[in-house]
Amino acid sequence: xxxxxxxxxxxxxxxxxxxxxxxxxxxxxxxxxxxxxxxxxxxxxxxxxxxxxxxxxxxxxxxxxxxxxxxxxxxxxxxxxxxxxxxxxxxxxxxxxxxxxxxxxxxxxxxxxxxxxxxxxxxxxxxxxxxxxxxxxxxxxxxxxxxxxxxxxxxxxxxxxxxxxxxxxxxxxxxxxxxxxxxxxxxxxxxxxxxxxxxxxxxxxxxxxxxxxxxxxxxxxxxxxxxxxxxxxxxxxxxxxxxxxxxxxxxxxxxxxxxxxxxxxxxxxxxxxxxxxxxxxxxxxxxxxxxxxxxxxxxxxxxxxxxxxxxxxxxxxxxxxxxxxxxxxxxxxxxxxxxxxxxxxxxxxxxxxxxxxxxxxxxxxxxxxxxxxxxxxxxxxxxxxxxxxxxxxxxxxxxxxxxxxxxxxxxxxxxxxxxxxxxxxxxxxxxxxxxxxxxxxxxxxxxxxxxxxxxxxxxxxxxxxxxxxxxxxxxxxxxxxxxxxxxxxxxxxxxxxxxxxxxxxxxxxxxxxxxxxxxxxxxxxxxxxxxxxxxxxxxxxxxxxxxxxxxxxxxxxxxxxxxxxxxxxxxxxxxxxxxxxxxxxxxxxxxxxx
Ligand SMILES: *[C@@H]1O[C@H](CO)[C@@H](O)[C@H](O)[C@H]1NC(C)=O
Ligand SMILES: *[C@@H]1O[C@H](CO)[C@@H](O)[C@H](O)[C@H]1NC(C)=O
Ligand SMILES: *[C@@H]1O[C@H](CO)[C@@H](O)[C@H](O)[C@H]1NC(C)=O
Numbered sequence: 001x002x003x004x005x006x007x008x009x010x011x012x013x014x015x016x017x018x019x020x021x022x023x024x025x026x027x028x029x030x031x032x033x034x035x036x037x038x039x040x041x042x043x044x045x046x047x048x049x050x051x052x053x054x055x056x057x058x059x060x061x062x063x064x065x066x067x068x069x070x071x072x073x074x075x076x077x078x079x080x081x082x083x084x085x086x087x088x089x090x091x092x093x094x095x096x097x098x099x100x101x102x103x104x105x106x107x108x109x110x111x112x113x114x115x116x117x118x119x120x121x122x123x124x125x126x127x128x129x130x131x132x133x134x135x136x137x138x139x140x141x142x143x144x145x146x147x148x149x150x151x152x153x154x155x156x157x158x159x160x161x162x163x164x165x166x167x168x169x170x171x172x173x174x175x176x177x178x179x180x181x182x183x184x185x186x187x188x189x190x191x192x193x194x195x196x197x198x199x200x201x202x203x204x205x206x207x208x209x210x211x212x213x214x215x216x217x218x219x220x221x222x223x224x225x226x227x228x229x230x231x232x233x234x235x236x237x238x239x240x241x242x243x244x245x246x247x248x249x250x251x252x253x254x255x256x257x258x259x260x261x262x263x264x265x266x267x268x269x270x271x272x273x274x275x276x277x278x279x280x281x282x283x284x285x286x287x288x289x290x291x292x293x294x295x296x297x298x299x300x301x302x303x304x305x306x307x308x309x310x311x312x313x314x315x316x317x318x319x320x321x322x323x324x325x326x327x328x329x330x331x332x333x334x335x336x337x338x339x340x341x342x343x344x345x346x347x348x349x350x351x352x353x354x355x356x357x358x359x360x361x362x363x364x365x366x367x368x369x370x371x372x373x374x375x376x377x378x379x380x381x382x383x384x385x386x387x388x389x390x391x392x393x394x395x396x397x398x399x400x401x402x403x404x405x406x407x408x409x410x411x412x413x414x415x416x417x418x419x420x421x422x423x424x425x426x427x428x429x430x431x432x433x434x435x436x437x438x439x440x441x442x443x444x445x446x447x448x449x450x451x452x453x454x455x456x457x458x459x460x461x462x463x464x465x466x467x468x469x470x471x472x473x474x475x476x477x478x479x480x481x482x483x484x485x486x487x488x489x490x491x492x493x494x495x496x497x498x499x500x501x502x503x504x505x506x507x508x509x510x511x512x513x514x515x516x517x518x519x520x521x522x523x524x525x526x527x528x529x530x531x532x533x534x535x536x537x538x539x540x541x542x543x544x545x546x547x548x549x550x551x552x553x554x555x556x557x558x559x560x561x562x563x564x565x566x567x568x569x570x571x572x573x574x575x576x577x578x579x580x581x582x583x584x585x586x587x588x589x590x591x592x593x594x
Pocket of ligand 3: 585
């Protein structure tokens with residue numbers, strides 16, 4: 001209405017008197033503006049600005065979350081880090097020869113010291129120059145077998161020949177001691193199988209069969225879930241004092257790639273059937289969220305009321321759901337379904353964002369019983385270094401179970417991923433960034449366990465950390481267990497996968513930084529590498545232990561990060577949880593449950 005009046009006035013040619021009157025009116029009356037009423041564009045802008053400022057000041061996390069939601073709303077607005085919108089973006093992933101060769105030198109520094117001081121022993125202590133065995137019955141090639149495929153991949157022929165000769169002449173599984181079913185499978189059985197695939201040398205397959213046959217009785221429980229320990233000479237499964245009459249979920253569900261590979265190689269169904277039965281029992285026991293508690297009861301096949309987490313005792317359950325689907329060349333929908341359900345549960349219950357910087361991390365769910373006996377689940381913002389495998393795993397899952405085309409481009413186009421694929425890809429990418437943030441320590445190494453800040457944690461003071469911290473660490477006191485770095489591979493594993501899927505140089509740069517920190521703080525001048533007791537203290541105090549996964553995983557993934565992508569391509573190989581590559585194959589047996 002007011003608009004119409006204004007227009008009419010302008011068109012009229014006013015008399016001088018009217019002109020003056022109009023000027024006075026203009027000066028002393030408030031002219032009605034466009035959009036009569038309180039919500040003019042300008043006032044809306046101010047309301048918005050004041051509300052925004054207020055929100056940012058009083059509740060920054062809410063602001064960050066809302067902002068993210070807006071960003072993730074309509075599809076075309078979503079920014080999916082590490083993907084592309086272009087069509088012609090095939091990247092070349094050639095070797096970085098200098099860095100790759102520096103990793104080979106590191107491997108030799110580790111191996112030659114072990115060979116000199118402790119050849120044949122299961123474990124190595126580089127400071128005292130000693131080897132020890134897992135049991136008094138004698139070693140089972142824990143270190144030699146775990147390392148030999150890395151030698152084949154790195155082309156270390158002399159070292160390989162000597163290691164092979166030890167396996168041929170000295171390795172025996174006739175050991176009357178109790179060995180961990182899971183560790184023996186992933187390190188020794190997995191190592192033998194990879195060595196066989198990479199060399200075609202039947203020695204390794206014969207040894208693998210001998211070991212697996214000795215392990216089969218581990219599955220002789222009422223439910224079919226395995227005993228956590230196995231006596232290799234007596235061929236009998238036993239429980240582990242640490243975990244009463246239970247088996248941890250990751251231990252029961254991280255045997256499948258290895259036993260299935262052996263079944264395929266030997267064309268014998270028994271290995272396949274034993275580990276498939278485990279998956280059937282776990283699927284039937286499943287919790288409604290798709291998540292899994294960390295203990296199972298082999299007696300009745302049910303979950304034991306226990307924590308839910310992506311860290312220790314839970315981690316590789318999720319990893320192997322995906323990798324069983326990949327190993328069988330995407331032909332087993334049952335594993336895909338289990339994986340999809342689990343990722344739904346992870347996204348809705350475990351993924352969190354940190355207070356200040358909005359870092360993506362994963363929490364644990366801890367069950368608590370109140371006096372009335374009711375159970376509730378408490379979210380604890382604790383993340384093991386072990387969880388850092390999960391960033392790369394989520395990205396690998398996104399391109400296999402969350403893609404509209406197969407294979408996706410490198411890097412993927414955002415349009416090639418489903419909503420769920422984008423969700424997992426983004427969470428995976430961001431989780432890797434978070435893991436890299438936990439390297440912001442005095443050594444550049446990341447601690448074994450970090451906690452993220454939450455409002456109820458009771459930490460305050462101006463020196464309080466913003467986002468994450470090492471629980472129990474106090475200046476001048478003995479560092480807590482959480483502060484150590486034991487040469488773990490998980491972040492590097494994720495960097496390797498992320499690099500192969502994107503070709504993005506940032507992942508190589510991250511990997512090189514970690515490698516340099518290991519060289520600086522873990523390398524023992526006389527040979528070998530050792531754990532660090534506190535990542536936040538320099539000069540460091542080393543612990544007299546070189547974990548076998550340094551040579552099987554950490555250095556292998558670093559090597560592959562800088563090696564040409566045609567070496568062990570992810571389209572043809574799947575890595576077991578100890579970084580032993582196994583080929584993808586089309587199975588001749590179908591899984592017997594759904
Ligand atoms: C990308 O390339 C494919 C063929 O390679 C074509 O079918 C498609 O339309 C292209 N998409 C865009 C967004 O250019
Ligand atoms: C460990 O076992 C190996 C056999 O694999 C043996 O040669 C060595 O003497 C044992 N070491 C110790 C410290 O018992
Ligand atoms: C996996 O499946 C794809 C598509 O069906 C096929 O091209 C490829 O050869 C298969 N790989 C193996 C190892 O069977």
